[in-house]
Amino acid sequence: VQVGTSHEAEYDSFLPLPERELISRIRRLSRRRIAGIATGRLIAGIGDDCAVVRIPAGHEALVTTDFSLEGVHFRREWHSPQFIGHRCLTRGLSDIAAMGGKPLAAFLSLALPAKIPQRWVDGFLEGLLKLAKQFNVPLAGGDTTQSPGKVLADIVVLGSVPTGKAVLRSGSRAGDRIYVTGDLGGAAAEVDLLYSRRGGKRTSSRRPSFVPRPRINLGRILRQRGIATAMIDISDGLSTDLSHICEESGVGAEVWVNAVPRADFHKRPVDLRSALHGGDAYELLFTAAKRTRVPAGIEGVKISAIGEITRGEGMTLVQSGGKKSPFKPQGWQYFG
Amino acid sequence: VQVGTSHEAEYDSFLPLPERELISRIRRLSRRRIAGIATGRLIAGIGDDCAVVRIPAGHEALVTTDFSLEGVHFRREWHSPQFIGHRCLTRGLSDIAAMGGKPLAAFLSLALPAKIPQRWVDGFLEGLLKLAKQFNVPLAGGDTTQSPGKVLADIVVLGSVPTGKAVLRSGSRAGDRIYVTGDLGGAAAEVDLLYSRRGGKRTSSRRPSFVPRPRINLGRILRQRGIATAMIDISDGLSTDLSHICEESGVGAEVWVNAVPRADFHKRPVDLRSALHGGDAYELLFTAAKRTRVPAGIEGVKISAIGEITRGEGMTLVQSGGKKSPFKPQGWQYFG
Numbered sequence: 001v002q003v004g005t006s007h008e009a010e011y012d013s014f015l016p017l018p019e020r021e022l023i024s025r026i027r028r029l030s031r032r033r034i035a036g037i038a039t040g041r042l043i044a045g046i047g048d049d050c051a052v053v054r055i056p057a058g059h060e061a062l063v064t065t066d067f068s069l070e071g072v073h074f075r076r077e078w079h080s081p082q083f084i085g086h087r088c089l090t091r092g093l094s095d096i097a098a099m100g101g102k103p104l105a106a107f108l109s110l111a112l113p114a115k116i117p118q119r120w121v122d123g124f125l126e127g128l129l130k131l132a133k134q135f136n137v138p139l140a141g142g143d144t145t146q147s148p149g150k151v152l153a154d155i156v157v158l159g160s161v162p163t164g165k166a167v168l169r170s171g172s173r174a175g176d177r178i179y180v181t182g183d184l185g186g187a188a189a190e191v192d193l194l195y196s197r198r199g200g201k202r203t204s205s206r207r208p209s210f211v212p213r214p215r216i217n218l219g220r221i222l223r224q225r226g227i228a229t230a231m232i233d234i235s236d237g238l239s240t241d242l243s244h245i246c247e248e249s250g251v252g253a254e255v256w257v258n259a260v261p262r263a264d265f266h267k268r269p270v271d272l273r274s275a276l277h278g279g280d281a282y283e284l285l286f287t288a289a290k291r292t293r294v295p296a297g298i299e300g301v302k303i304s305a306i307g308e309i310t311r312g313e314g315m316t317l318v319q320s321g322g323k324k325s326p327f328k329p330q331g332w333q334y335f336g
Numbered sequence: 337v338q339v340g341t342s343h344e345a346e347y348d349s350f351l352p353l354p355e356r357e358l359i360s361r362i363r364r365l366s367r368r369r370i371a372g373i374a375t376g377r378l379i380a381g382i383g384d385d386c387a388v389v390r391i392p393a394g395h396e397a398l399v400t401t402d403f404s405l406e407g408v409h410f411r412r413e414w415h416s417p418q419f420i421g422h423r424c425l426t427r428g429l430s431d432i433a434a435m436g437g438k439p440l441a442a443f444l445s446l447a448l449p450a451k452i453p454q455r456w457v458d459g460f461l462e463g464l465l466k467l468a469k470q471f472n473v474p475l476a477g478g479d480t481t482q483s484p485g486k487v488l489a490d491i492v493v494l495g496s497v498p499t500g501k502a503v504l505r506s507g508s509r510a511g512d513r514i515y516v517t518g519d520l521g522g523a524a525a526e527v528d529l530l531y532s533r534r535g536g537k538r539t540s541s542r543r544p545s546f547v548p549r550p551r552i553n554l555g556r557i558l559r560q561r562g563i564a565t566a567m568i569d570i571s572d573g574l575s576t577d578l579s580h581i582c583e584e585s586g587v588g589a590e591v592w593v594n595a596v597p598r599a600d601f602h603k604r605p606v607d608l609r610s611a612l613h614g615g616d617a618y619e620l621l622f623t624a625a626k627r628t629r630v631p632a633g634i635e636g637v638k639i640s641a642i643g644e645i646t647r648g649e650g651m652t653l654v655q656s657g658g659k660k661s662p663f664k665p666q667g668w669q670y671f672g
Contacts, residue, residue, distance in 0.1 A: 043396060044504055047584060049434040049568055050398040050495065052502045055391045060379060062386040063399075063477065065445045065492055071484035072447070098385040109401045109445075109490045111408070141399065148407035149485040154445045156401055156492050159386065166388045168380055232385055248383060 026110070029125045030139045041104055042138050051140040053105050055160050062159035062166065064095035070150035078194055081123030082130075083208055087280070089128045091235065092157035093135060093214035094282040098233040099168075100223025101161040103216065105140040106132055109154040111147035124151075135216060167223050167286070171230040172249035176287040176309040179294055181218055181301050184238055185270035186210035186263030188278020193265075209265065212282035219284055221298055231286040237277040237331030239315070241285055246315060253315045255307035255327055276317075277330040362446070365461045366475045377440055378474050387476040389441050391496050398495035398502065400431035406486035414530055417459030418466075419544055423616070425464045427571065428493035429471060429550035430618040434569040435495070436503040436559025439552065441476040442468055443492040447483035460487075471552060503559050503622070507566040508585035512623040512645040515630055517554055517637050520574055521606035522546035522599030524614020529601075545601065548618035555620055557634055567622040573613040573667030575651070577621055582651060589651045591643035591663055612653075613666040 030046065043052035055061050068074060068088040076084075089106060096103045108128070112121060132139055137157070187210040215233070222228040230249055234241045238260070246253055260276065262269040270278075287309055288294050297303055307318070315327035366382065379388035391397050404410060404424040412420075425442060432439045444464070448457060468475055473493070523546040551569070558564040566585055568577045574596070582589055596612065598605035606614075623645055624630050633639055643654070651663035 043500075044502065048505050049431040050400040050437065050502075052435070052497070053397045053399060054499070055397050061389045061391050061397055061494065063389060063441070063443060063492070063494055064386040065443050065477065065479050065490070067445050067447060067479050067481050067488075067490075069447060069481065069484060069488070072481055095385040099388070101386065105399070107399060107401050107492070109403050111403060111405060111488075141401065143401050143403050143490070145403050145405065145408055148405055152403075152405070152447075152488055154401070154403075154479070154490040156399070156443070158397065158399055158494075161388070163390070164379075166380060166386075169384050 026125060026144065029122070029129060042140055045138060045140040051105060051107065053140065053158055055104070058163055059160040060163050060166065062096055062099050062101045062161055063156070064092055065154060065156045066091040066095070068153040068155065070152070076120070076151070078191070079208060081120045082127035083211065085124035085127030086131050087212060088153050088155050089131045090212045090214050090282055092155040093131070093137070093216060094212070094233040094235065096157055096159040097215045097219035098231050098284060099159070099161055099166045100219045100228065100231065101159040101166065102220065103135055103137045103157050103159045105158045106137050107140060107156040107158070108142035109156070110142065111145050111152040113147050113150060116151065135214070165223060167219070167228045167231040169230050169232055169245050169248035172245055172251050172287040172309045173229065173289070174251055174309055174311040175290050176229055177290055177294070177305050178242070178253060178255065178285070178287050178307040178309060179303055180234070180238070180261065180283055180285050180306050181215055181303055182281070182283040183261045183263035183302070184234065184281050184283060185274030185278045186265055187212065187280040188237070189263070189265045189270040189274040191280070192274060192278070210263065212280065214282060215284045215301065218298055218301055222284070222286060227288050227292055227294055228286040229288055231284060234281040234283050234285050235279060237279045238275070238285065239277050239327060240329040240331030243315060243329040245285070245287065246313070249309070252310040252312045253307055253327070254310055254318050255315065256318050258320045259304060259306045261302065261304045279331050362461060362480065365458070365465060378476055381474060381476040387441060387443065389476065389494055391440070394499055395496040396499050396502065398432055398435050398437045398497055399492070400428055401490060401492045402427040402431070404489040404491065406488070412456070412487070414527070415544060417456045418463035419547065421460035421463030422467050423548060424489050424491050425467045426548045426550050426618055428491040429467070429473070429552060430548070430569040430571065432493055432495040433551045433555035434503070434567050434620060435497055436501065436555045436564065436567065437495040437497040438556065439471055439473045439493050439495045441494045442473050443476060443494070444478035445490040445492070446478065447481050447488040449483050449486060452487065471550070497559070501559060503564045503567040505566050505568055505581050505584035508581055508587050508623040508645045509565065509625070510587055510645055510647040511626050512565055513626055513630070513641050514578070514589060514591065514621070514623050514643040514645060515639055516570070516574070516597065516619055516621050516642050517551055517639055518617070518619040519597045519599035519638070520570065520617050520619060521610030521614045522601055523548065523616040524573070525599070525601045525606040525610040528610060528614070546599065548616065550618060551620045551637065554634055554637055558620070558622060563624050563628055563630055564622040565624055567620060570617040570619050570621050571615060573615045574611070574621065575613050575663060576665040576667030579651060579665040581621070581623065582649070585645070588646040588648045589643055589663070590646055590654050591651065592654050594656045595640060595642045597638065597640045615667050
């Protein structure tokens with residue numbers, strides 16, 4: 001079931017539910033934002049049983065789904081609704097980036113408590129749709145309903161990639177170098193601070209220092225130039241996401257501690273734990289053959305070599321002095 | 337983010353959350369069920385950032401998303417977990433059917449309370465995956481997380497339809513006949529009875545009399561033979577879903593009360609309200625040009641002519657004596 005239909009005034013009377021005003025609002029905002037988007041690829045969107053989307057010839061479809069649940073992935077007390085909406089769509093777009101793909105359309109399933117302030121919903125949609133417009137991605141459908149409890153969102157992104165060219169997690173080989181885009185740990189350090197200072201208590205909505213950017217262009221360039229042998233986005237933390245590449249590729253990894261790029265937070269580099277294990281970075285983690293020339297940056301985003309793929313299983317941290325210690329997956333989130 | 341990865345024992349240690357056992361179980365069950373499915377179209381599934389799906393040449397992609405939320409769309413006290421899983425996927429497949437499409441892959445976002453019994457989750461997946469196998473639809477990914485409250489599921493189905501051939505809601509013209517497949521009101525009458533008798537109190541899990549069948553083959557045949565000018569599935573009730581066709585097509589409708597096919601429940605036809613307004617039927621509602629020959633049944637499923645599309649707006653009920661009354665959208669659900 002898609003969100004809404006085309007005649008708003010009539011639609012309202014067709015939905016005997018408390019959230020009918022909210023649905024109208026979603027549809028109105030979506031349409032306004034989509035107006036400026038080239039939607040030649042979208043044959044039918046909001047207002048039918050399914051969206052109909054044209055996949056470019058010679059391409060395969062990419063599909064990803066990601067929950068953004070209040071109390072699990074975010075707290076309304078900790079971030080603005082705009083930020084939460086922005087990050088909701090970022091989660092989906094970032095998965096498309098990690099395949100080297102291009103996003104074609106987004107779908108939002110959204111369940112709202114009966115008494116949520118309208119301005120919160122407006123802010124959430126504003127953040128989500130602003131990002132959608134930046135990447136030329138129409139909001140093509142979804143589902144809306146009343147929530148039995150908190151705010152529940154599930155973002156679906158449909159994308160495309162040239163046939164056979166998707167960059168999988170399984171392509172790493174022993175000897176490959178490990179790279180990461182941008183800096184790590186900023187979002188995690190910020191949430192860590194909020195949590196430790198406030199103990200989860202209400203604080204005024206604030207402007208986050210770290211607004212994640214889905215690395216769509218970067219992912220496509222890494223695929224097009226044949227650089228990445230395997231790729232994943234860092235949503236759960238470097239340690240956990242690198243472990244997924246190792247698992248899928250049947251390899252191990254050595255990570256050079258001092259090479260891991262740490263974000264600045266309050267004018268100092270974040271702590272090592274945030275950089276190695278903190279989630280919500282939405283940077284790309286990829287591997288490339290040792291002989292491949294990897295630029296130090298692409299489109300203004302820094303690329304750092306942080307280690308090497310090894311034979312066998314397990315991950316190791318290498319200190320500057322050469323001392324080695326086990327590197328266990330310990331990605332964490334603090335929103336619960 | 338996709339559900340899980342390929343090495344189960346390792347994966348468990350990678351997920352420091354209470355639901356890690358549940359995720360393992362989902363992956364195990366999914367893989368066992370999918371083993372028997374022809375997955376040539378699925379290039380990458382569970383275990384990467386996105387699923388990669390091949391859309392057949394000359395086809396467009398269909399995408400639909402549908403929530404199944406405890407306390408909104410179902411109650412654990414009222415139906416078996418198998419039934420709830422079955423209906424969760426039915427909601428998505430039925431939307432594909434209503435476009436005349438073919439389902440290619442399903443994606444399940446599932447959030448579970450920390451203390452849900454494992455046997456409930458097993459039952460839910462059993463019902464969902466059994467239906468998936470019947471329609472040759474692999475569970476290709478999704479997302480899993482802990483729920484802040486009740487069971488939260490969002491089903492996504494990706495399908496395909498020949499380019500330009502999707503049956504939309506907007507194709508009805510004045511003079512078209514209105515048709516419906518199967519019988520209406522059974523599921524609604526059953527829930528109605530449960531609700532009035534039990535007042536929402538716990539009752540033993542029981543075998544429902546009405547197990548919905550997504551009308552995939554029927555929808556495709558109606559499209560292939562050029563019969564349907566517009567189509568929708570009846571998920572919210574005949575009155576509400578017909579109103580969507582009217583809105584999108586810019587037409588009105590007359591419905592002949594006595595022609596509406598009522599399901600038998602406890603050996604008697606259901607009440608008129610259940611047939612006209614009851615949800616969860618998952619039958620197809622379509623229109624066809626007056627001159628089109630519509631068979632009385634296709635593949636063993638009855639097809640009934642129930643009215644006529646009219647000029648202008650608004651829907652009318654026509655009694656057997658010719659008396660007319662307004663027909664308002666009043667689809668309802670009782671799970672809240």
